[in-house]
Amino acid sequence: MRNENDKLIIGGHEFTSRFILGSGKYSMELIKAAITHAEAQIITLALRRANTNAGENILDFIPEGVTLLPNTSGARNAAEAVRIARLSREMGCGDFVKIEVIRDSRYLMPDNYETIKATEILAKEGFIVMPYMYPDLNTARDLVNAGAASIMPLASPIGSNKGLCTKEFIKMIVDEISLPVIVDAGIGRPSQACEAMEMGVAAVMANTAIATAGDVAVMAGAFKNAVEAGRMAYLAGLGRIMDKGASASSPLTGFLED
Amino acid sequence: MERINHMEYMEGMETIPEDIMEEVIARMEAYDYDRYTEADVRRALDSNPLAPEGFAALLSPAAMPFLEDMAKRAREETRKHFGNSVYIFTPIYISNYCENHCVYCGFNCHNRIRRVKLDLDRIEAEMKAISETGLEEILILTGESPAMSDVAYIGEACKIARRYFRMVGLEIYPVNTEEYAYLHDCGADFVTVFQETYNSEKYETLHLAGRKRIFPYRFHAQERALRGGMRGVAFAALLGLDDCRKDAFATGMHAHLIQRKYPHAEISISCPRLCPIINNDRINPKDVHEAQLLQVITAYRIFLPFANITISTRERAAFRDNVIGMAATKISAGVSTGIGGHGGEEGEQGDDQFEISDRRTVDQVYDAIREKGLQPVMNEYVYV
Numbered sequence: 001m002r003n004e005n006d007k008l009i010i011g012g013h014e015f016t017s018r019f020i021l022g023s024g025k026y027s028m029e030l031i032k033a034a035i036t037h038a039e040a041q042i043i044t045l046a047l048r049r050a051n052t053n054a055g056e057n058i059l060d061f062i063p064e065g066v067t068l069l070p071n072t073s074g075a076r077n078a079a080e081a082v083r084i085a086r087l088s089r090e091m092g093c094g095d096f097v098k099i100e101v102i103r104d105s106r107y108l109m110p111d112n113y114e115t116i117k118a119t120e121i122l123a124k125e126g127f128i129v130m131p132y133m134y135p136d137l138n139t140a141r142d143l144v145n146a147g148a149a150s151i152m153p154l155a156s157p158i159g160s161n162k163g164l165c166t167k168e169f170i171k172m173i174v175d176e177i178s179l180p181v182i183v184d185a186g187i188g189r190p191s192q193a194c195e196a197m198e199m200g201v202a203a204v205m206a207n208t209a210i211a212t213a214g215d216v217a218v219m220a221g222a223f224k225n226a227v228e229a230g231r232m233a234y235l236a237g238l239g240r241i242m243d244k245g246a247s248a249s250s251p252l253t254g255f256l257e258d
Numbered sequence: 259m260e261r262i263n264h265m266e267y268m269e270g271m272e273t274i275p276e277d278i279m280e281e282v283i284a285r286m287e288a289y290d291y292d293r294y295t296e297a298d299v300r301r302a303l304d305s306n307p308l309a310p311e312g313f314a315a316l317l318s319p320a321a322m323p324f325l326e327d328m329a330k331r332a333r334e335e336t337r338k339h340f341g342n343s344v345y346i347f348t349p350i351y352i353s354n355y356c357e358n359h360c361v362y363c364g365f366n367c368h369n370r371i372r373r374v375k376l377d378l379d380r381i382e383a384e385m386k387a388i389s390e391t392g393l394e395e396i397l398i399l400t401g402e403s404p405a406m407s408d409v410a411y412i413g414e415a416c417k418i419a420r421r422y423f424r425m426v427g428l429e430i431y432p433v434n435t436e437e438y439a440y441l442h443d444c445g446a447d448f449v450t451v452f453q454e455t456y457n458s459e460k461y462e463t464l465h466l467a468g469r470k471r472i473f474p475y476r477f478h479a480q481e482r483a484l485r486g487g488m489r490g491v492a493f494a495a496l497l498g499l500d501d502c503r504k505d506a507f508a509t510g511m512h513a514h515l516i517q518r519k520y521p522h523a524e525i526s527i528s529c530p531r532l533c534p535i536i537n538n539d540r541i542n543p544k545d546v547h548e549a550q551l552l553q554v555i556t557a558y559r560i561f562l563p564f565a566n567i568t569i570s571t572r573e574r575a576a577f578r579d580n581v582i583g584m585a586a587t588k589i590s591a592g593v594s595t596g597i598g599g600h601g602g603e604e605g606e607q608g609d610d611q612f613e614i615s616d617r618r619t620v621d622q623v624y625d626a627i628r629e630k631g632l633q634p635v636m637n638e639y640v641y642v
Binding site: 024025026028047048049073074076078083084087103104105106107108159160161206211212 | 309341343522524565642
């Protein structure tokens with residue numbers, strides 16, 4: 001079903017999968033199954049989780065050839081995000097980094113202002129910066145200017161599984177920003193992932209919905225299919241959807257003669 | 259001996275605005291749990307997010323028949339916010355000298371127990387032994403004696419701890435903001451203070467002497483800790499000291515209001531209930547039964563879905579194993595509440611603060627978490 005010529009390009013790197021899998025909240029042995037069934041090529045991981053001596057390190061459960069996208073979760077400001085990103089690079093996690101700056105423990109809402117600052121610093125240092133943000137068009141433009149490689153607006157509060165609560169605002173970013181827009185956080189069902197793809201986002205990221213599913217591997221596969229279906233629909237061009245009733249069969253301008 | 263006014267600050271105790279304490283106490287005093295009905299409980303279970311009024315309903319006697327529904331809702335919230343993760347840590351007691359006279363506590367200054375303060379070499383040996391079990395988070399505890407275990411000594415313990423652990427928490431006597439800032443600089447970033455009971459009149463009868471007697475200074479400890487730069491704070495009432503429904507309500511409200519005022523603060527709740535202690539068999543540990551304890555824990559989870567909840571080693575292993583994944587997210591393992599009990603080095607050992615029920619090692623707790631299909635996590639933070 002996947003079109004191998006339809007590439008997702010982030011920071012010069014090409015991917016054929018448009019489904020990014022989060023690696024938090026799992027039992028470790030399920031991560032591999034989720035990646036395999038999702039056919040995901042990019043996996044996010046919290047550096048705070050990878051930075052451990054414990055017998056089970058998440059890094060050992062991620063298959064070869066999958067691109068790591070370390071995130072800066074735990075950072076409360078730009079300076080902390082920058083330090084976590086540098087630590088991630090030192091630990092051999094590569095140049096990709098997903099900026100998460102959160103100073104709200106209840107809703108875990110990203111701080112757009114600090115995110116822009118961190119993006120600017122890290123982009124200059126050669127990181128491929130993928131900032132997680134609250135979908136605000138002005139912030140998205142600032143992130144482009146700061147050197148971001150993609151924009152990652154949230155669909156609804158993280159972990160809420162509520163779907164595309166911010167749909168209209170994400171649509172503005174999709175329409176106005178030329179970088180890949182990746183919907184991140186709040187996607188609870190494959191149908192919501194499909195809907196996001198239909199509206200033209202470049203990729204979808206999900207974690208909780210899969211990590212806490214009854215059958216992790218099957219749900220990972222369901223998301224993969226949903227993302228691919230949504231992408232196909234977008235590329236095919238959606239049929240017209242009328243906002244207010246049906247189109248009049250006798251057009252108002254039918255009286256014109258010459 | 260004449261008892262001093264427990265609401266008046268002692269010399270050297272910092273004062274900060276008391277808005278949160280006033281609100282918590284007023285709401286707790288107004289909380290009449292017998293007026294809640296089955297309909298109130300059902301409404302609370304259907305509401306999301308849960309408002310304080312719904313939290314009050316879930317803690318009421320009317321909610322007891324809904325314990326299964328509360329457990330299911332708690333489990334949903336836990337899975338949404340924490341997935342399968344369960345964090346493991348252990349406490350280390352470095353000194354059991356205490357200047358307080360708290361009638362229920364094994365460390366109280368009139369209790370004749372073996373007192374020990376570990377020197378820095380023994381702290382290091384103990385911490386090394388603990389770290390070799392695979393643990394990466396430690397909670398440093400002392401008895402409440404600023405004379406025998408002063409802030410400088412605790413600070414040195416924090417510096418040692420940072421060499422062996424990725425996360426360092428403190429459960430010590432309350433201190434001023436600048437002292438919390440110093441301890442933060444030494445490597446600690448999480449502060450736990452149990453208010454014990456939020457009923458100040460009852461508090462006064464239990465804490466007869468010492469700095470701990472000063473109710474408001476203790477109440478504001480979490481706020482001072484956050485002002486001192488700590489990442490997070492933990493709250494608890496010792497359930498069974500007083501009316502546990504009111505104390506649980508106050509604990510939840512205290513945590514809720516602190517998070518509202520300091521949105522970045524990581525919030526954690528502990529759920530201890532009274533246990534038998536050395537030289538005092540009169541205290542009845544059955545005051546708060548398991549069902550009531552579970553009601554409190556699940557109500558905390560539904561009201562504060564983002565907060566970590568720690569389940570104490572006072573509880574039996576089977577209870578702890580069933581509560582993790584459902585509502586609790588943190589569990590201690592390999593616990594000794596005595597001094598020098600981790601076998602790091604030969605030396606004098608001090609008596610325990612209280613008796614523990616779950617004596618399992620780190621490996622045993624780790625395996626128990628795995629067997630439930632959950633993921634043991636040793637480290638949830640990265641200092642940068």
